[in-house]
Amino acid sequence: MVEILSNLTKKNLCFWYLDDGSYHKxxxxxxxxxxxxxxDEAKVLILRIHxxxxxxxxxxxxxxxxxxxxxxxxxxxxxxxxxxxxxxxxLVKYKVKSLFYKIGQPRPLRFKSIKEG
Numbered sequence: 001m002v003e004i005l006s007n008l009t010k011k012n013l014c015f016w017y018l019d020d021g022s023y024h025k026x027x028x029x030x031x032x033x034x035x036x037x038x039x040d041e042a043k044v045l046i047l048r049i050h051x052x053x054x055x056x057x058x059x060x061x062x063x064x065x066x067x068x069x070x071x072x073x074x075x076x077x078x079x080x081x082x083x084x085x086x087x088x089x090x091l092v093k094y095k096v097k098s099l100f101y102k103i104g105q106p107r108p109l110r111f112k113s114i115k116e117g
Contacts, residue, residue: 001037005044010052014090017083023104030075031081032057042071056080 008016013032020033026078034042042059057073064070075083084103091099100106 001041002044005037005048008045008048008052010086011090013052014087017087018090018099018102019101023080023084023102028079028104029079030061032073032075033062033070034072035062035070037071038088038111039071041104042073046073049073049079053079053082055082058090063068 008044017030017032017048020035022031022033034045046057046059055076055078057075057079060072060074062072069109086107087103088100091097091103
């Protein structure tokens with residue numbers, strides 16, 4: 001797993017986010033959920049994101065009432081602004097209107113004449 005995380009591309013990260021990420025409209029920040037990663041793997045992912053974007057995400061924990069906790073990464077606003085553009089480019093390229101909420105948009109203006117198949 002460490003080798004995979006160490007070699008993630010921006011595109012890989014965007015697809016991961018589209019599956020397991022969330023955008024927070026009021027704060028203009030993003031979270032990337034990585035529930036299956038252990039502490040060491042999360043650290044490798046943080047370092048990889050820093051290498052790709054020059055900004056560190058912060059490791060946080062989603063703590064459940066039953067005592068379980070899961071790792072997620074908090075993307076500060078500066079990282080969100082950069083990463084969000086990469087996610088938007090993927091959504092436009094693949095014409096996926098339905099996931100624009102993942103970057104805080106109801107739908108992109110560039111899709112006015114494009115019908116999602």
